[in-house]
Amino acid sequence: xxxxxxxxxxxxxxxxxxxxxxxxxxxxxxxxxxxxxxxxxxxxxxxxxxxxxxxxxxxxxxxxxxxxxxxxxxxxxxxxxxxxxxxxxxxxxxxxxxxxxxxxxxxxxxxxxxxxxxxxxxxxxxxxxxxxxxxxx
Amino acid sequence: xxxxxxxxxxxxxxxxxxxxxxxxxxxxxxxxxxxxxxxxxxxxxxxxxxxxxxxxxxxxxxxxxxxxxxxxxxxxxxxxxxxxxxxxxx
Numbered sequence: 001x002x003x004x005x006x007x008x009x010x011x012x013x014x015x016x017x018x019x020x021x022x023x024x025x026x027x028x029x030x031x032x033x034x035x036x037x038x039x040x041x042x043x044x045x046x047x048x049x050x051x052x053x054x055x056x057x058x059x060x061x062x063x064x065x066x067x068x069x070x071x072x073x074x075x076x077x078x079x080x081x082x083x084x085x086x087x088x089x090x091x092x093x094x095x096x097x098x099x100x101x102x103x104x105x106x107x108x109x110x111x112x113x114x115x116x117x118x119x120x121x122x123x124x125x126x127x128x129x130x131x132x133x134x135x136x137x
Numbered sequence: 138x139x140x141x142x143x144x145x146x147x148x149x150x151x152x153x154x155x156x157x158x159x160x161x162x163x164x165x166x167x168x169x170x171x172x173x174x175x176x177x178x179x180x181x182x183x184x185x186x187x188x189x190x191x192x193x194x195x196x197x198x199x200x201x202x203x204x205x206x207x208x209x210x211x212x213x214x215x216x217x218x219x220x221x222x223x224x225x226x227x
Binding site for chain 1: 145146147192194196199201203219221222223224225226227
Protein backbone atom coordinates (compact mmCIF):
# COMPACT_ATOMS: atom_id res chain seq x y z
CA UNK A 1 0.00 0.00 0.00
CA UNK A 2 1.43 3.39 -0.97
CA UNK A 3 0.51 5.24 2.20
CA UNK A 4 1.12 2.66 4.88
CA UNK A 5 -1.60 1.12 6.96
CA UNK A 6 -5.00 2.51 6.21
CA UNK A 7 -5.91 3.56 9.69
CA UNK A 8 -6.26 6.80 11.61
CA UNK A 9 -5.14 6.61 15.21
CA UNK A 10 -6.35 9.67 17.11
CA UNK A 11 -6.88 10.63 20.73
CA UNK A 12 -10.34 10.91 22.28
CA UNK A 13 -9.53 14.51 23.20
CA UNK A 14 -8.94 15.46 19.55
CA UNK A 15 -12.06 13.62 18.40
CA UNK A 16 -14.07 15.54 21.01
CA UNK A 17 -12.64 18.88 19.84
CA UNK A 18 -13.48 18.17 16.20
CA UNK A 19 -17.04 17.12 17.08
CA UNK A 20 -17.49 20.13 19.36
CA UNK A 21 -16.37 22.48 16.57
CA UNK A 22 -18.77 20.81 14.12
CA UNK A 23 -21.69 21.13 16.58
CA UNK A 24 -20.90 24.75 17.37
CA UNK A 25 -20.92 25.77 13.71
CA UNK A 26 -23.96 23.70 12.75
CA UNK A 27 -25.87 24.24 10.41
CA UNK A 28 -22.83 25.67 8.59
CA UNK A 29 -19.97 23.34 7.78
CA UNK A 30 -17.00 23.51 10.14
CA UNK A 31 -13.44 22.83 9.03
CA UNK A 32 -9.90 22.63 10.33
CA UNK A 33 -6.81 20.52 10.69
CA UNK A 34 -4.86 18.53 13.21
CA UNK A 35 -1.16 19.14 12.70
CA UNK A 36 1.45 16.61 13.67
CA UNK A 37 4.61 14.76 12.77
CA UNK A 38 5.23 11.23 11.53
CA UNK A 39 1.55 10.68 10.88
CA UNK A 40 0.56 11.36 14.50
CA UNK A 41 -2.20 13.99 14.88
CA UNK A 42 -1.35 16.29 17.81
CA UNK A 43 -2.20 19.97 17.49
CA UNK A 44 -5.84 20.92 16.89
CA UNK A 45 -6.36 23.99 14.71
CA UNK A 46 -9.94 25.10 14.02
CA UNK A 47 -10.13 27.11 10.81
CA UNK A 48 -12.71 29.66 9.71
CA UNK A 49 -15.01 28.49 6.94
CA UNK A 50 -14.65 31.43 4.56
CA UNK A 51 -17.82 30.29 2.77
CA UNK A 52 -19.99 30.24 5.95
CA UNK A 53 -22.19 27.76 4.16
CA UNK A 54 -24.20 24.64 5.06
CA UNK A 55 -23.07 22.99 1.79
CA UNK A 56 -19.53 24.19 1.16
CA UNK A 57 -16.32 24.97 3.00
CA UNK A 58 -13.12 26.71 2.15
CA UNK A 59 -10.24 27.71 4.41
CA UNK A 60 -9.71 31.47 4.55
CA UNK A 61 -6.63 32.00 2.37
CA UNK A 62 -4.81 34.38 4.72
CA UNK A 63 -5.42 32.13 7.72
CA UNK A 64 -4.28 29.12 5.72
CA UNK A 65 -0.96 30.79 4.86
CA UNK A 66 -0.39 31.66 8.53
CA UNK A 67 -1.19 28.15 9.73
CA UNK A 68 0.85 26.45 6.97
CA UNK A 69 3.87 28.63 7.86
CA UNK A 70 3.53 27.71 11.53
CA UNK A 71 3.52 24.05 10.53
CA UNK A 72 6.61 24.57 8.36
CA UNK A 73 8.43 26.23 11.26
CA UNK A 74 7.49 23.36 13.56
CA UNK A 75 8.22 20.63 11.03
CA UNK A 76 4.58 19.58 11.06
CA UNK A 77 2.16 18.59 8.33
CA UNK A 78 -1.65 18.57 8.25
CA UNK A 79 -2.06 14.97 9.42
CA UNK A 80 -5.85 15.38 9.57
CA UNK A 81 -8.00 17.71 7.46
CA UNK A 82 -11.54 17.70 8.81
CA UNK A 83 -14.87 19.18 7.88
CA UNK A 84 -18.49 18.56 8.71
CA UNK A 85 -21.54 17.67 6.72
CA UNK A 86 -24.60 19.08 8.38
CA UNK A 87 -27.43 17.34 6.53
CA UNK A 88 -25.86 14.27 4.92
CA UNK A 89 -23.67 11.35 5.85
CA UNK A 90 -19.97 11.67 6.65
CA UNK A 91 -18.76 10.55 3.25
CA UNK A 92 -16.72 12.68 0.80
CA UNK A 93 -18.91 14.57 -1.67
CA UNK A 94 -17.98 15.00 -5.31
CA UNK A 95 -16.55 18.45 -4.58
CA UNK A 96 -14.56 17.05 -1.64
CA UNK A 97 -12.90 14.60 -4.02
CA UNK A 98 -12.33 17.21 -6.75
CA UNK A 99 -10.48 19.60 -4.43
CA UNK A 100 -8.63 17.10 -2.26
CA UNK A 101 -5.01 18.12 -2.63
CA UNK A 102 -3.16 16.48 0.25
CA UNK A 103 -2.59 12.84 -0.68
CA UNK A 104 -0.89 12.14 2.66
CA UNK A 105 -3.68 13.56 4.83
CA UNK A 106 -6.46 11.73 6.62
CA UNK A 107 -9.66 13.41 5.48
CA UNK A 108 -11.99 13.26 8.48
CA UNK A 109 -15.68 13.85 7.96
CA UNK A 110 -18.15 14.47 10.74
CA UNK A 111 -21.88 14.36 10.22
CA UNK A 112 -23.76 16.49 12.71
CA UNK A 113 -27.02 15.16 11.27
CA UNK A 114 -26.15 11.49 11.70
CA UNK A 115 -23.56 11.59 14.49
CA UNK A 116 -20.80 10.02 12.41
CA UNK A 117 -17.02 10.40 12.59
CA UNK A 118 -15.24 8.74 9.67
CA UNK A 119 -11.85 8.97 7.97
CA UNK A 120 -10.77 8.63 4.35
CA UNK A 121 -7.80 8.82 2.05
CA UNK A 122 -8.44 10.75 -1.15
CA UNK A 123 -5.71 10.19 -3.73
CA UNK A 124 -6.02 11.02 -7.43
CA UNK A 125 -9.80 11.10 -7.19
CA UNK A 126 -10.06 7.74 -5.44
CA UNK A 127 -11.73 7.59 -2.02
CA UNK A 128 -10.75 4.85 0.43
CA UNK A 129 -12.37 4.68 3.84
CA UNK A 130 -10.07 3.69 6.68
CA UNK A 131 -10.51 2.43 10.20
CA UNK A 132 -10.54 5.00 13.02
CA UNK A 133 -8.84 3.87 16.22
CA UNK A 134 -9.57 6.20 19.14
CA UNK A 135 -7.09 6.07 21.99
CA UNK A 136 -7.32 7.56 25.47
CA UNK A 137 -5.98 11.06 26.03
CA UNK B 138 16.81 38.42 -10.53
CA UNK B 139 15.75 35.60 -8.30
CA UNK B 140 12.42 35.16 -6.61
CA UNK B 141 11.86 32.19 -4.35
CA UNK B 142 8.78 30.15 -5.20
CA UNK B 143 7.55 27.77 -2.50
CA UNK B 144 5.98 24.66 -3.96
CA UNK B 145 3.27 22.58 -2.22
CA UNK B 146 3.67 18.82 -1.82
CA UNK B 147 1.22 18.00 -4.57
CA UNK B 148 3.20 19.98 -7.20
CA UNK B 149 6.66 18.76 -6.22
CA UNK B 150 6.49 16.09 -8.90
CA UNK B 151 7.27 18.98 -11.28
CA UNK B 152 10.26 20.21 -9.26
CA UNK B 153 12.04 16.91 -8.60
CA UNK B 154 10.77 17.05 -5.05
CA UNK B 155 12.14 20.52 -4.32
CA UNK B 156 10.16 22.51 -1.74
CA UNK B 157 11.32 25.82 -3.18
CA UNK B 158 12.73 26.86 -6.55
CA UNK B 159 14.02 30.13 -7.98
CA UNK B 160 12.40 31.89 -10.90
CA UNK B 161 12.49 35.33 -12.44
CA UNK B 162 10.16 37.82 -14.07
CA UNK B 163 8.69 41.28 -13.59
CA UNK B 164 5.15 40.05 -12.99
CA UNK B 165 3.61 36.91 -11.58
CA UNK B 166 2.63 35.89 -15.12
CA UNK B 167 6.25 36.15 -16.32
CA UNK B 168 7.42 34.32 -13.24
CA UNK B 169 5.07 31.42 -13.95
CA UNK B 170 6.21 31.44 -17.59
CA UNK B 171 9.81 31.17 -16.43
CA UNK B 172 8.89 28.33 -14.03
CA UNK B 173 7.26 26.49 -16.93
CA UNK B 174 10.49 26.54 -18.97
CA UNK B 175 12.31 24.72 -16.17
CA UNK B 176 9.44 22.66 -14.79
CA UNK B 177 7.21 21.80 -17.75
CA UNK B 178 3.60 21.15 -16.87
CA UNK B 179 3.51 23.29 -13.73
CA UNK B 180 1.87 26.28 -15.44
CA UNK B 181 -1.28 24.34 -16.31
CA UNK B 182 -1.68 23.50 -12.62
CA UNK B 183 -1.65 27.19 -11.71
CA UNK B 184 -3.28 28.96 -14.63
CA UNK B 185 -6.35 28.16 -16.69
CA UNK B 186 -7.57 30.27 -19.62
CA UNK B 187 -5.28 33.13 -18.70
CA UNK B 188 -6.39 33.33 -15.06
CA UNK B 189 -5.20 31.85 -11.82
CA UNK B 190 -7.03 28.63 -11.09
CA UNK B 191 -9.81 29.15 -8.60
CA UNK B 192 -8.63 26.53 -6.13
CA UNK B 193 -4.98 27.48 -6.06
CA UNK B 194 -3.85 30.18 -3.65
CA UNK B 195 -0.80 32.18 -4.69
CA UNK B 196 0.73 34.60 -2.21
CA UNK B 197 3.27 37.35 -2.80
CA UNK B 198 5.09 37.51 0.53
CA UNK B 199 2.10 37.68 2.92
CA UNK B 200 -0.66 38.72 0.51
CA UNK B 201 -3.01 36.61 -1.57
CA UNK B 202 -2.36 37.89 -5.12
CA UNK B 203 -6.12 37.92 -5.74
CA UNK B 204 -6.17 41.03 -3.56
CA UNK B 205 -3.19 42.51 -5.41
CA UNK B 206 -3.20 42.32 -9.19
CA UNK B 207 -3.68 38.63 -9.94
CA UNK B 208 -1.31 37.47 -12.68
CA UNK B 209 -0.32 41.08 -13.39
CA UNK B 210 1.01 41.57 -9.86
CA UNK B 211 4.55 43.02 -10.07
CA UNK B 212 7.22 40.91 -8.41
CA UNK B 213 10.82 41.78 -7.64
CA UNK B 214 14.10 40.38 -6.46
CA UNK B 215 13.94 39.11 -2.91
CA UNK B 216 10.20 38.48 -2.95
CA UNK B 217 8.82 35.11 -1.97
CA UNK B 218 5.92 33.58 -3.84
CA UNK B 219 4.05 30.79 -2.04
CA UNK B 220 1.69 28.39 -3.76
CA UNK B 221 -0.88 26.52 -1.65
CA UNK B 222 -3.77 24.44 -2.92
CA UNK B 223 -6.99 25.80 -1.44
CA UNK B 224 -8.51 23.48 1.14
CA UNK B 225 -12.12 23.30 0.11
CA UNK B 226 -15.01 20.99 -0.55
CA UNK B 227 -18.70 20.53 0.01
